[in-house]
Amino acid sequence: MTTHDRTKRHPLWTTPAVEALRTTTHTKVSEIDTKATPGFAGNKADGEYMLEERGAVLSALQEMLYANGRSGDKRSVLLILQGMDTAGKGGMVRHVIGQVDPQGVDHTAFGVPTPEEKRHHYLWRINKALPRGGQLGVFDRSHYEDVLVVRVHNLVPPEVWSGRYQEINQFERELVYNGTTLVKVAMFVSLDEQKRRLAERLERRDKHWKYNPDDVTERSLWPQYQEAYQAMLDKTSTDHAPWYVVPCDRKWYSRIAVTELLIDALSRLELDWPPAEYDIEVEKQRLARS
Amino acid sequence: MTTHDRTKRHPLWTTPAVEALRTTTHTKVSEIDTKATPGFAGNKADGEYMLEERGAVLSALQEMLYANGRSGDKRSVLLILQGMDTAGKGGMVRHVIGQVDPQGVDHTAFGVPTPEEKRHHYLWRINKALPRGGQLGVFDRSHYEDVLVVRVHNLVPPEVWSGRYQEINQFERELVYNGTTLVKVAMFVSLDEQKRRLAERLERRDKHWKYNPDDVTERSLWPQYQEAYQAMLDKTSTDHAPWYVVPCDRKWYSRIAVTELLIDALSRLELDWPPAEYDIEVEKQRLARS
Numbered sequence: 164m165t166t167h168d169r170t171k172r173h174p175l176w177t178t179p180a181v182e183a184l185r186t187t188t189h190t191k192v193s194e195i196d197t198k199a200t201p202g203f204a205g206n207k208a209d210g211e212y213m214l215e216e217r218g219a220v221l222s223a224l225q226e227m228l229y230a231n232g233r234s235g236d237k238r239s240v241l242l243i244l245q246g247m248d249t250a251g252k253g254g255m256v257r258h259v260i261g262q263v264d265p266q267g268v269d270h271t272a273f274g275v276p277t278p279e280e281k282r283h284h285y286l287w288r289i290n291k292a293l294p295r296g297g298q299l300g301v302f303d304r305s306h307y308e309d310v311l312v313v314r315v316h317n318l319v320p321p322e323v324w325s326g327r328y329q330e331i332n333q334f335e336r337e338l339v340y341n342g343t344t345l346v347k348v349a350m351f352v353s354l355d356e357q358k359r360r361l362a363e364r365l366e367r368r369d370k371h372w373k374y375n376p377d378d379v380t381e382r383s384l385w386p387q388y389q390e391a392y393q394a395m396l397d398k399t400s401t402d403h404a405p406w407y408v409v410p411c412d413r414k415w416y417s418r419i420a421v422t423e424l425l426i427d428a429l430s431r432l433e434l435d436w437p438p439a440e441y442d443i444e445v446e447k448q449r450l451a452r453s
Numbered sequence: 454m455t456t457h458d459r460t461k462r463h464p465l466w467t468t469p470a471v472e473a474l475r476t477t478t479h480t481k482v483s484e485i486d487t488k489a490t491p492g493f494a495g496n497k498a499d500g501e502y503m504l505e506e507r508g509a510v511l512s513a514l515q516e517m518l519y520a521n522g523r524s525g526d527k528r529s530v531l532l533i534l535q536g537m538d539t540a541g542k543g544g545m546v547r548h549v550i551g552q553v554d555p556q557g558v559d560h561t562a563f564g565v566p567t568p569e570e571k572r573h574h575y576l577w578r579i580n581k582a583l584p585r586g587g588q589l590g591v592f593d594r595s596h597y598e599d600v601l602v603v604r605v606h607n608l609v610p611p612e613v614w615s616g617r618y619q620e621i622n623q624f625e626r627e628l629v630y631n632g633t634t635l636v637k638v639a640m641f642v643s644l645d646e647q648k649r650r651l652a653e654r655l656e657r658r659d660k661h662w663k664y665n666p667d668d669v670t671e672r673s674l675w676p677q678y679q680e681a682y683q684a685m686l687d688k689t690s691t692d693h694a695p696w697y698v699v700p701c702d703r704k705w706y707s708r709i710a711v712t713e714l715l716i717d718a719l720s721r722l723e724l725d726w727p728p729a730e731y732d733i734e735v736e737k738q739r740l741a742r743s
Contacts, residue, residue, distance in 0.1 A: 230663075256556050257554040257555065261554060261555055264546070264551060265546055265547070265550045265558050266546050266547065266560060266562065270555050270556060301555070358743065365733055369726050371727070371729040371733070372520040372521075372523055372727045372729075374731070376731050376736055379740050379743050383743065436658055436659050438661065443655055443661070446655055446666055447652070450648060450655065450669050453669050
């Protein structure tokens with residue numbers, strides 16, 4: 164399979180996901196159609212088929228990234244997932260990242276900061292979790308919590324959080340400069356769809372553990388969150404690390420969309436199998452004699 | 454699916470893997486039939502079908518472990534993979550662990566100790582990588598390197614490595630006491646099969662990166678390694694943390710065998726979905742009003 168084959172667009176993608184989803188200066192969080200399937204002309208069945216087909220492509224590219232990392236390549240890819248509760252961050256990890264080799268995945272879920280984390284700069288725990296060369300890093304929530312929940316709940320004064328956008332841009336610029344491709348995904352569900360998903364967690368015994376009473380409290384702060392997400396997109400979508408806005412009412416769509424975003428990021432690295440760092444013929448002889 | 458269904462033995466398993474593979478005082482490393490499929494009466498096609506079928510069972514159990522971990526359960530499962538080069542440790546991770554949710558997997562590959570690791574006790578890096586409650590930890594190599602390669606290459610004097618067996622037993626007893634179920638898997642290939650696999654790495658461009666000239670050097674030390682593996686099995690297979698000896702010339706067999714060992718370990722935890730830590734009816738009303 165050549166790079167060309169991998170990146171060739173499927174006819175059901177009328178616009179490539181990277182183009183259809185990339186945030187622009189016109190993106191309005193309050194106007195996002197969370198049921199939409201931007202760029203994709205297929206239905207759920209098409210999407211499920213495509214997840215499998217393109218998952219194999221993603222897996223092949225990821226193996227090559229891993230191989231290069233083992234051979235000293237410092238480059239890595241970092242998927243950042245941000246979204247309101249029930250947007251489907253966990254399912255994204257399970258169904259998209261679950262398609263690639265666990266050896267090459269470095270997954271971190273960021274929760275409420277621990278007492279130790281609170282005693283440090285907010286980027287301290289982020290730095291500790293960055294993927295090394297060859298790894299596909301996955302952040303389930305990230306440093307963006309520090310301009311989202313922190314902003315909405317006034318956990319630090321406005322003069323503190325307002326300085327963070329610029330700091331984050333600089334931090335990410337450094338990451339990109341050091342070889343990490345960032346794939347920043349903002350996941351959006353509607354208030355109604357969130358209610359439906361929370362209700363399901365209350366109905367099903369196997370989902371009770373996913374429900375947190377605070378999630379309902381947060382619903383009353385929806386407008387404030389929309390404002391915080393808007394500011395995040397406006398201020399931290401940069402050329403070196405753009406945001407992609409993914410509608411998530413249809414889980415099947417959000418999963419194939421992120422699969423495409425990752426395939427695009429990996430394809431841009433123009434990877435090949437790393438060359439042998441030894442003399443192949445000499446080694447064949449040594450092996451034959453051993 | 455009840456616990457009973459999950460643990461019900463498939464007719465092709467004439468003896469459960471935990472029984473067929475558990476090392477005994479009679480196990481002789483030099484006499485292991487690495488082509489054998491202990492306990493399993495099927496062929497490769499049966500094995501491939503079974504990997505998928507039982508992988509789904511493993512995945513369901515792992516999700517329940519993860520759910521309990523999120524609800525405060527401190528228990529975890531740790532798979533330890535030891536084996537000579539080409540035994541298939543990486544493929545085991547990819548094909549067995551790759552079947553479960555990456556969110557619940559904590560994978561660590563231990564290589565040659567870094568300068569920092571060398572300045573610490575050999576269990577320092579192990580302690581840092583232990584799975585937290587609810588996680589399925591995976592060690593690709595482990596503290597057993599410190600009584601295998603270290604012993605064979607005299608990296609420390611005999612009086613040092615000889616004391617480690619007892620120390621490891623005590624260390625693992627503590628882990629088990631604290632809620633970690635250890636699944637220790639010793640993977641064996643024959644010298645001939647290793648040669649074939651190394652030759653393939655030299656033949657295939659997409660496998661050159663997996664080949665290391667040192668692997669051939671190590672082949673000349675095969676008897677010393679067999680002796681070190683024998684001592685490891687004899688001295689560190691305990692009631693709280695037994696070793697399982699898995700023949701690995703047939704990859705499909707080794708993968709279904711380890712899948713069964715993990716299913717057994719998880720089943721013994723007798724997990725159920727964690728109960729709601731809130732009043733379900735109250736929350737339904739709160740949600741409806743939100």
